[in-house]
Amino acid sequence: MNRPFLPAEWEEQAFIQLTWPHKETDWNYMLDEVEECYINIAREILSRERLIVVTPEPEHVEQVLAKAGICLDNLTLVKIETNDTWARDHAFITTIDEDGNAMLNDFCFNGWGMKFAANLDNQINKKLMKEDLLQGKYVSRLNFVLEGGSIESDSDGTLLTTAECLLSDNRNDTLSREEIEKYLKSAFHVEKVLWIENGFLEGDDTDSHIDTLARLCPDNTIVYVKCNDKDDIHYSALKAMEDELFQFTNCRGEHYRLLPLPFPDAVYDENDERLPATYANFLIMNGAVLCPVYNQEENDKEALKVLKSAFPDHEIIGIDCSPLIRQHGSLHCITMQYPKCVQK
Structure with a gap:
């Protein structure tokens, strides 16, 4: 019998979820611009796998994607009211049990420590289950606040996260670090939790989500952000984070x-x-790997090169995410992947 585990993002996927922007979200003032970014992301996803779009306006989404000349054969639209669009943080986090079945873990999303309204977004998962699109067992973890962007798994017993986020106020502040680590090991079937103590991005609302700083990759690799400008406000913290990463080891x-x-x-x-x-x-x-780019020719080119080194068997595709960072997020933040076993 196999052991239960939290699959790494590079495991084979059933589909990806997007939660689409609309006029009642914070994107309203730049809706056309950000929607073009979503269209570009949807095009790349739909050419490779299924895409589920959560939206209060399914007819509109279908129309704009069709107008962009995108084949919609892999598209599923689900009409659900939403506060915002950050699927990474309000969507299910899927684990796989010892028999290979999906466990759809529904954690509490409270707007990154009650900074923003999340009453509608926190109900998306239960409503999505009623649509009978997902194969797996619903697991309520609504007594624990956790966002998908705050954790990284290697499928092999190691979890990577940041202390700044998981130990922040207004998430699970009644629990100690030891209690939170025990919970993570139990919920995600991991043996080791690697806590990054340093690193941040100015303007980040998430309290230093791991997916903005360092990412686990195949073949025991971590890619991470590195600042070389000693005059930049980020230099010292990111250098300290790099020093931590050099000390980390996996379960072996x-x-x-x-x-x-x-x-x-x-x-x-x-x-x-x-x-x-x-x-x-x-x-x-x-x-494929979709990489956010920001109209910075040299930096964008170098980022794509680094990711090709980390994922030599994947196509590396740059997506202009300049619109997304206007609301303090980027490409990974608006998406959530589901492993193959969730496929109906």
């Missing part, structure tokens, strides 16, 4: 192969506030 006691991603040139919004641009927020799909 092996050190990781580390691949540094470039640090994007500073990007600012209309109020001159710095935005959390990062190349670490990439999405792994069946046969």
Whole structure:
């Protein structure tokens, strides 16, 4: 009998979920611009695997995708009311039991520590289950606050996360670090939790989600953001994070192969506030990796090169995510993958 586990993102997938922007979200002031970004992402997903789109306006989404000339054979639209669009953090986190069956874990999403409204988004998973699209057992974990962007798995017993996020106020602050680690090991069937104590991105609302800083990759590899500018506000914290990564080992006691991603040139919004641009927020799909790019020729090119080294058998595709960082997220933040066993 196999052991239960939390699959890595590079395991074979059934589909990817997007939660589509609309006029009642914070995207309203730039809806056309961000929707074009979603269309570009949907095009790449639909050419390779199924896509489920959660939206209060399914007819509109179907129309704009068809108008863009995209084949809709792999598309499923589900009409559900939403607060916002950050599927990575409100969607199911799927584990696989010892018999190979999907366990659809529904954690509490509270708007990153009650910073933003999440009353509708926190109900999406239960409503999605009623649509009979997912094969798996529903597991309520609504007594524990956790976002998908805060954890990384290697499928082999190791979980990577950040102390800044998981130990933050207004999430699970009644629990100690030891209690939270015990819960993570039990819920995700892991033997080892690697806690990053350093690293941040200015403008980030998530309290340093791991998927903005460092990502587990195949063959015992970690790609991570590295800042070389000693005058940049991020330099010291990211250097300290790098030092931590060099000390980390997996469950077998092996050190990781580390691949540094470039640090994007500073990007600012209309109020001159710095935005959390990062190349670490990439999405792994069946046969491809979608990498966020920011119209920075040299940095974008280097990021794609690093990811090709980490995923030599995948096609590496850059997606302009300049619109996404205007709301302080990027490509990985708006997507959630589901493993093959969830396929009906």
